[in-house]
Amino acid sequence: MKPAPFDYIAPSSIDEACAILSEAGGGATVLAGGQTLMPLLNLRMSQPFVLVDLNKIADLKGIAHTNGGTRIGPMTRQCEVIDNKVLARELPALVQAAEHIGHHQTRNRGTIGGSIALGEPAAELPATAVALGASIEVRSTRGTRHIPAGEFYLGPYMNALQADELVTAIFFPGWPTGHITLFREVAQRPGDFALLGMVGAVCIENAKFVRAGIAWFGMGPTPIRATAAEQMLLGQSVDAFDAQVVADRAVADTAPFDDHHASAEYRRTVGRRIFARTLRDALATEELA
Amino acid sequence: MSTHHVEMIINGRRHAADIEARIALSDFLRDDAGYTGVHVGCEHGVCGACTVIVDGQAVRSCLMLAVQANGARVTTVEGLAAPDGSLHPVQQALLEEHALQCGFCTPGVVMTLAALTADDKEPTEEQLLAAMSGHICRCTGYQGIRRAAKRLAGANQEKT
Numbered sequence: 409m410k411p412a413p414f415d416y417i418a419p420s421s422i423d424e425a426c427a428i429l430s431e432a433g434g435g436a437t438v439l440a441g442g443q444t445l446m447p448l449l450n451l452r453m454s455q456p457f458v459l460v461d462l463n464k465i466a467d468l469k470g471i472a473h474t475n476g477g478t479r480i481g482p483m484t485r486q487c488e489v490i491d492n493k494v495l496a497r498e499l500p501a502l503v504q505a506a507e508h509i510g511h512h513q514t515r516n517r518g519t520i521g522g523s524i525a526l527g528e529p530a531a532e533l534p535a536t537a538v539a540l541g542a543s544i545e546v547r548s549t550r551g552t553r554h555i556p557a558g559e560f561y562l563g564p565y566m567n568a569l570q571a572d573e574l575v576t577a578i579f580f581p582g583w584p585t586g587h588i589t590l591f592r593e594v595a596q597r598p599g600d601f602a603l604l605g606m607v608g609a610v611c612i613e614n615a616k617f618v619r620a621g622i623a624w625f626g627m628g629p630t631p632i633r634a635t636a637a638e639q640m641l642l643g644q645s646v647d648a649f650d651a652q653v654v655a656d657r658a659v660a661d662t663a664p665f666d667d668h669h670a671s672a673e674y675r676r677t678v679g680r681r682i683f684a685r686t687l688r689d690a691l692a693t694e695e696l697a
Numbered sequence: 698m699s700t701h702h703v704e705m706i707i708n709g710r711r712h713a714a715d716i717e718a719r720i721a722l723s724d725f726l727r728d729d730a731g732y733t734g735v736h737v738g739c740e741h742g743v744c745g746a747c748t749v750i751v752d753g754q755a756v757r758s759c760l761m762l763a764v765q766a767n768g769a770r771v772t773t774v775e776g777l778a779a780p781d782g783s784l785h786p787v788q789q790a791l792l793e794e795h796a797l798q799c800g801f802c803t804p805g806v807v808m809t810l811a812a813l814t815a816d817d818k819e820p821t822e823e824q825l826l827a828a829m830s831g832h833i834c835r836c837t838g839y840q841g842i843r844r845a846a847k848r849l850a851g852a853n854q855e856k857t
Contacts, residue, residue, distance in 0.1 A: 409740040413698035416718030416764055446760040447741035450721070459718065463765060487754075511831030513809060514742060516754040517761065598830040 411449035418461040422468065422547060425574055428460050430549040434571040436460050440483060440522030443514045468521070468576065471495065477582040482521020482575045487512075489520060499580055501540060501609050504591040505532035511599040521575045524557075527630065529564045530602045532593065535631035537578060539608040539623035545577040552576070561630035583619075587611045588694055590622060592686040594678055596669065602626045603670045606634075606658075606683055610641065612694070617641040617649075627662035627679060634658040637683075646691055655683035703767040707732065708776030718764050723747040725763035726773055734774035734804045738833075745832035748805035749773050755812035755828075774804035777811055787811045790848050796841035802834040806842060814849050822850040 419425040429436055437456035439445055440463075448454040462468055468483035473494055480489070489495055489506045496503050509515055509523060509532055523533040524544065537544070537557035544555045546569060560568050569575070593605035608622030620638040623631050637658035641649065664675035703725075704713040712730050726735045726749065738744035740759045747758045750772040777785035784792065787810045797803045809828050813820045820828075825846040834842060 410721075410724075411719040413717065413719055415699040416701065416762070417699075418764075442760050442762075442765075443742060443757075446721075446762075449719075450740050450759065461762075461765065511745070512813075512828040513745060513748055513755050513757055513831045514760070517756050598827065 409450050412452055412455045414449075414456050415458045416461060417458060418464045420464050420466075422465060422574065422576055425460060425462060425465060426547055426549050426572070428458070429574060430572045432458050432460075432572075438462060438525075438574065440525070441485065441514075441518040442522075443510060443518040444522065444526055444528070462574075473498065475582075478580045480520050480578045480580070482519060482524065482578060484520045486510075486515040486518045486520060486523070490515065497585070499540065499583065500589040501591055501607055502533075502536055502580065504589065505536040505607055508532050508591075508593050508595075508602070508605075520578060524578055525567060525569065525575050527561050527565050527567050528601075529629055529631070530604070530626035532602065532605065532607065532625060534561060535605070535623040535625035536607045537580075538631040538633050539621045540583065541581050541621055543579045543581075544575055545579065546573045547576045548572045548574065554579075557631075558633055563629045583609050584611055587619075588690045590686050590690055592682045593625075594682060604664065604675045604679055604682075606679070606686060608634075610687075610690075612646055615646050617644050617646065622658070624658070624662055624679065627659075627664045627675060629663065629665075632662050634661060634683075636661055651684040651687045652680070654687065655680045658683050701764045701767070703764055705766050705768065706770045708772055716763055718762065720763045721759050722749070722751075722761040722763045722766050722771075723758035725766075726758060726771070729763075732773040732775050736801055736804050738801065743833065744802070745805040745809070746802050748808045748832070750808055750812045750815075753812065753815065755809040772808070772811075774807050777807065785811060787814065787845075787849060790845040791842070794841045794845040794848065796837060796845045798836040802832055806832050806834070810846060810849055820850055822847050825850050 436458040439459050439461045462483055469481045471492055472479045486506045486509050523531055527534050542557040544560050555568050588610045590608045593602045595602045604626035606624050611619035620641045622634040625631055637654045640654050659676050659679045664672040666672050699718045700715055702715050707730050714729050723735055723737050726732045736746035738746035742757045742760045748755050749758045752769050787807050
């Protein structure tokens with residue numbers, strides 16, 4: 409249970425990190441918060457030649473609120489997102505999602521970018537990025553590009569990053585103040601991997617749905633955006649719509665798998681229930697407010 | 698395989714060494730610095746026994762490299778009691794609530810509670826109990842730990 413030997417480099421700038429990754433040609437592994445990578449190193453499931461520690465790069469940290477949305481540095485700790493008062497108002501879905509990652513002790517080290525880039529299928533943050541329409545900024549010595557979160561995830565732990573590319577920011581577009589947050593996770597115990605869950609946001613004007621962004625986690629090889637269900641909601645009256653019909657449509661787009669903890673059928677059944685209930689509960693809370 | 702010079706303040710005392718990059722903070726604290734109160738259980742971040750305080754925050758020392766703690770201030774369970782041996786309030790609460798049997802998980806539990814109740818922080822009962830989800834105990838059945846956590850949430854609020 410000890411890591412195999414490796415070289416360790418802790419660059420102090422993004423340029424330096426990109427240069428190292430470019431030179432390493434795929435032999436390097438990036439260390440962010442380490443709350444997933446360190447177990448893999450300890451178990452020797454990962455044996456990199458070079459470990460590139462991003463913890464010294466100040467430019468990769470921090471939360472900036474702009475007119476168009478929120479830019480989060482990938483090395484921002486999960487606990488910092490949870491404690492951020494502006495995010496609690498602007499993007500409560502992101503805060504709720506972060507509160508469900510691992511445990512207090514792992515959120516103190518674990519980072520936003522680490523979770524986003526890893527792409528664990530049952531993880532909260534990748535689905536949140538997909539649901540809210542985030543864009544992922546990545547950089548290499550070849551240049552900078554922006555990848556929509558919806559195109560970033562290719563399979564379990566597989567993403568659109570090239571070996572020399574580094575995530576340098578996650579940009580969440582603005583959602584109007586007063587939008588409605590959707591979040592529900594089903595797990596065996598607090599802090600466990602989610603069996604499944606859904607996250608998103610909807611906007612209502614004149615008692616009609618005018619904007620919706622909803623995604624599943626734990627319901628397939630990647631986060632899955634409930635695109636068809638969102639389309640069903642748009643333009644519908646909040647008083648007349650049938651949450652169960654929308655939920656059935658949302659589940660139809662998923663591809664859950666069987667594992668030790670739950671069957672695919674269990675995930676679909678529970679998914680139908682939580683989707684409809686979360687939508688109804690959020691609207692009921694909104695009416696009370 | 699790179700080696701690195703590290704220096705950190707452990708329980709108020711400076712400790713320096715030249716170490717391999719792959720050495721976990723937990724192993725460094727135990728084997729190099731001699732703080733065997735850091736208990737190594739699962740070595741992949743699940744059990745919480747190795748929890749220590751690094752720069753004010755409770756973290757898993759098995760999920761951090763010792764080289765990453767270079768320049769940091771680290772507190773282990775050995776650093777909590779006063780020099781005269783009187784116990785830290787967290788240790789006292791666990792003692793009085795019979796919150797341990799074998800004691801393997803206890804240093805981790807103590808460090809999480811100590812971090813959350815340090816300075817003038819006023820954690821709620823819910824926050825302390827939620828943080829306890831990050832510790833696995835196989836003998837007390839958790840009720841003693843829960844009572845100690847509840848008492849600590851009350852204690853800081855009574856002070857003010």
